[in-house]
Amino acid sequence: MVDAKKYPAPVTNPETAAFWDAAKQGKFMIKRCTACGEAHYFPRSICPFCYSDKTVWEEASGEGTIYTWSLMRKSPTGPYAIGYVTLKEGPSVQTNFVDCDLEKLKIGQKVKVVFKPTDGAPLPFFTVA
Amino acid sequence: MTIKGKAYIAGIYEHPTRHAPDKSTAQLHAEVAKGAIEDAGISKDDVDGYFCAGDAPGGAWPMVDYLGLNTKKLRHIDSTETGGCSYIIHLGHAAEAIAAGKCSIALITLAGKPRTGAMPPRAAGAELDFESAYGATTHNAYGMCAMRHMHDYGTTSEQLAWIKVAASHHAQYNPHAMLKDVVTVEDVLNSPMISDPLHRMDCCVVSDGGGALIVTTPEIAKSLKKPLVKLIGHGEAMKGPRGGKDLDLTYSAGIWSGPRAFEEAGITPKDIKYASIYDSFTITVLMQLEDLGFCKKGEGGKFVADGNLISGVGKLPFNTDGGGLCSNHPVNRGGMTKIIEAVRQLRGEAHPKVQVKNCDLAIAHGTGGLLGVRHAASTAILERV
Numbered sequence: 380m381v382d383a384k385k386y387p388a389p390v391t392n393p394e395t396a397a398f399w400d401a402a403k404q405g406k407f408m409i410k411r412c413t414a415c416g417e418a419h420y421f422p423r424s425i426c427p428f429c430y431s432d433k434t435v436w437e438e439a440s441g442e443g444t445i446y447t448w449s450l451m452r453k454s455p456t457g458p459y460a461i462g463y464v465t466l467k468e469g470p471s472v473q474t475n476f477v478d479c480d481l482e483k484l485k486i487g488q489k490v491k492v493v494f495k496p497t498d499g500a501p502l503p504f505f506t507v508a
Numbered sequence: 509m510t511i512k513g514k515a516y517i518a519g520i521y522e523h524p525t526r527h528a529p530d531k532s533t534a535q536l537h538a539e540v541a542k543g544a545i546e547d548a549g550i551s552k553d554d555v556d557g558y559f560c561a562g563d564a565p566g567g568a569w570p571m572v573d574y575l576g577l578n579t580k581k582l583r584h585i586d587s588t589e590t591g592g593c594s595y596i597i598h599l600g601h602a603a604e605a606i607a608a609g610k611c612s613i614a615l616i617t618l619a620g621k622p623r624t625g626a627m628p629p630r631a632a633g634a635e636l637d638f639e640s641a642y643g644a645t646t647h648n649a650y651g652m653c654a655m656r657h658m659h660d661y662g663t664t665s666e667q668l669a670w671i672k673v674a675a676s677h678h679a680q681y682n683p684h685a686m687l688k689d690v691v692t693v694e695d696v697l698n699s700p701m702i703s704d705p706l707h708r709m710d711c712c713v714v715s716d717g718g719g720a721l722i723v724t725t726p727e728i729a730k731s732l733k734k735p736l737v738k739l740i741g742h743g744e745a746m747k748g749p750r751g752g753k754d755l756d757l758t759y760s761a762g763i764w765s766g767p768r769a770f771e772e773a774g775i776t777p778k779d780i781k782y783a784s785i786y787d788s789f790t791i792t793v794l795m796q797l798e799d800l801g802f803c804k805k806g807e808g809g810k811f812v813a814d815g816n817l818i819s820g821v822g823k824l825p826f827n828t829d830g831g832g833l834c835s836n837h838p839v840n841r842g843g844m845t846k847i848i849e850a851v852r853q854l855r856g857e858a859h860p861k862v863q864v865k866n867c868d869l870a871i872a873h874g875t876g877g878l879l880g881v882r883h884a885a886s887t888a889i890l891e892r893v
Contacts, residue, residue, distance in 0.1 A: 386641045387640065387641055389637035390636060390637055391637060395637060395638075399637075417751075417753065419751030419752060419753065420638075420751065420752045421634075421635055421637075421638035421639075421752075423634075423751070427750060427751040428751065428753065446656065446755055446757075447652045447653075447655045447656040447659070447757055447880075448652065448655060448704075449647075449648040449649075449651030449652045449654075449655055449703045449704050449705075449706075449880075450648075450651075450703065450704045451643065451645070451647065451648045451651075451702075451703045452700070452701050452702060452703065452704075453702075454643065459643055461642050461643060461644055461648045461649075461652065462652060463652065463749075463755055463757075465755065466752075469752075469753065470751060470752030470753060471749065471752040471753075471755035472638075472752055473638070473639050473642055473644065473749070473881070474642055475641075475642045475643070486655065486656065486659045497641075502641050
């Protein structure tokens with residue numbers, strides 16, 4: 380059976396609810412500060428770089444490259460690969476790689492976002508592009 | 509304002525147990541407190557400062573009560589929680605409190621039972637929904653650092669293995685060490701892959717146990733019988749992905765805590781005779797050595813190779829008790845034992861086979877949290893008087 384892993388539903392909160400509402404539509408959102416122009420992830424109301432409150436939601440391309448990865452060979456739910464993806468828009472995000480050969484992951488490889496269902500909003504993961 | 513020379517480590521105690529199914533966590537705290545108090549040659553009723561971290565059951569107030577500390581005298585309490593380096597941070601904070609006259613005899617305790625009991629869960633931060641599902645553990649978080657370090661600097665598994673080899677050379681002389689066998693680079697490379705690129709022997713042990721310190725004023729230390737060891741520099745720092753901008757997992761917060769400590773001490777890494785470096789994984793040591801300035805960034809692999817960390821063989825003897833890689837890792841936290849072995853070296857109380865000759869300057873450095881995610885670091889520089 381492929382990908383039987385059950386993922387926890389996001390708890391969500393008022394600051395991040397819009398991210399999860401968009402995820403239900405298959406959209407991967409980041410936040411951008413209109414004062415300093417920087418994008419960031421995970422989303423905050425106050426820009427972590429310039430402390431402006433003028434942050435806005437932006438739909439990201441969902442494309443990026445692998446910054447690093449590590450394949451956990453054993454776990455109660457089987458092997459899984461954790462890593463960071465540097466998005467086209469700039470920020471690097473923590474994720475798992477799914478639906479691809481985990482033994483063949485490479486730093487610099489192109490990947491794209493995929494959503495996996497939970498009992499609540501779906502969670503973003505990345506797979507080889 | 510500086511804490512240089514304002515505080516001395518007058519008492520140390522490392523619990524000999526590595527497996528404590530028959531003891532409670534609070535009991536282990538009491539046993540290490542008693543050990544350090546007796547080592548210093550003071551009374552528990554003299555303690556007027558108490559420091560503990562997240563491993564203390566219930567936090568500071570239940571521990572102060574359980575330990576029977578003298579509440580008429582106790583006037584300074586600090587429960588700063590920064591994972592494995594908490595106790596190195598406590599050492600600096602104790603020195604600050606002593607320098608400010610807020611206490612004169614500080615007790616710092618660590619104890620717990622990850623091997624035979626439950627570990628308290630870590631409270632979630634604002635990142636919860638954006639990270640918890642991805643299963644970051646110590647193994648893979650440090651694996652991610654090692655993977656990128658190899659990519660950027662050509663560091664190899666063979667070079668990382670040398671760190672474990674050096675630790676095993678020291679552990680053979682420690683009767684309490686969990687792993688006493690001397691291992692080779694091949695042994696490390698042939699051990700099972702846990703989380704790429706880290707093998708089982710790149711990982712530290714899981715052990716029960718604990719340790720404690722007594723930190724005091726120069727005057728009180730000089731009135732006691734132990735060799736004098738003073739704190740001459742201290743630094744602390746934190747690092748995280750910070751919104752995902754310019755992510756770089758090849759360096760740690762040690763890049764900030766180290767220079768702060770060296771500057772305060774007025775010395776450089778070249779002056780250090782012995783180094784206690786937190787060794788949750790081999791990559792932790794390699795990155796810390798670079799970050800502290802023992803070699804340039806990216807040259808850690810070359811620096812640790814060929815036995816350079818073995819006492820009596822290499823240029824920088826490290827973790828002469830066998831460290832977390834071979835001896836113990838009480839509560840999955842390495843900061844306390846790093847300070848204790850550094851004090852043993854400065855007192856001349858290390859095992860004769862690993863005792864560094866004329867050891868007058870030592871460093872104890874640790875990290876807490878996950879190097880590959882968000883973490884703290886703390887550096888202490890100690891001098892034999």
